[in-house]
Amino acid sequence: MEAxxxxxxxxxxxxxxxxxxxxxxxxxxxxRGHGWQAPDLARVRxxxxxxxEVPCRLDMRQRLLVEATITRxxxxxNWSLHAVSCRSNHVHVVVSAPVHPDEVRxxxxxxxxxxxxxxxxxxxxxxxxxxxxxxxxxWGEGCSKRYxxxxxxxxxxxxxxxxxxxxxxxxx
Numbered sequence: 597m598e599a600x601x602x603x604x605x606x607x608x609x610x611x612x613x614x615x616x617x618x619x620x621x622x623x624x625x626x627x628r629g630h631g632w633q634a635p636d637l638a639r640v641r642x643x644x645x646x647x648x649e650v651p652c653r654l655d656m657r658q659r660l661l662v663e664a665t666i667t668r669x670x671x672x673x674n675w676s677l678h679a680v681s682c683r684s685n686h687v688h689v690v691v692s693a694p695v696h697p698d699e700v701r702x703x704x705x706x707x708x709x710x711x712x713x714x715x716x717x718x719x720x721x722x723x724x725x726x727x728x729x730x731x732x733x734x735w736g737e738g739c740s741k742r743y744x745x746x747x748x749x750x751x752x753x754x755x756x757x758x759x760x761x762x763x764x765x766x767x768x
Contacts, residue, residue: 607693609742610689611738613654617736649731653684653685654682666687666689666704675692679757681757690754698739
């Protein structure tokens with residue numbers, strides 16, 4: 597949990613929905629243990645071919661559900677949630693917690709998956725969805741984890757999550 601010998605002030609976590617940012621992506625990608633990687637069209641094609649279902653794009657109802665689930669789980673765990681933003685293809689969370697960021701990520705992704713599956717079942721039961729739309733995979737693997745070690749960094753992360761997500765991509 598410690599970065600540079602002291603506990604971080606917070607974590608800035610980002611994870612993508614299933615199939616929306618594959619290894620080899622033309623925006624670049626991160627390879628575990630090797631850092632940032634340049635686009636690799638052959639790799640992204642192989643990954644796309646091995647996908648078990650279509651990429652996941654969250655609708656507004658699902659995005660609000662994810663944000664509410666994260667907010668509630670942080671309350672239950674007594675973690676300080678500084679900011680959360682769920683977009684159609686990724687989630688940003690800025691949180692202070694006394695556990696490793698992988699544990700935070702795992703818990704948040706698990707609870708969001710649980711709630712999304714419950715919502716999916718409810719939609720089908722009430723005729724708002726089709727059984728052919730059943731989704732098994734909601735999230736991509738892994739997560740971007742950034743340690744925030746000072747107030748300026750915390751403020752910058754919060755502003756980015758709260759305000760920059762609605763800007764056009766080229767202005768971020």
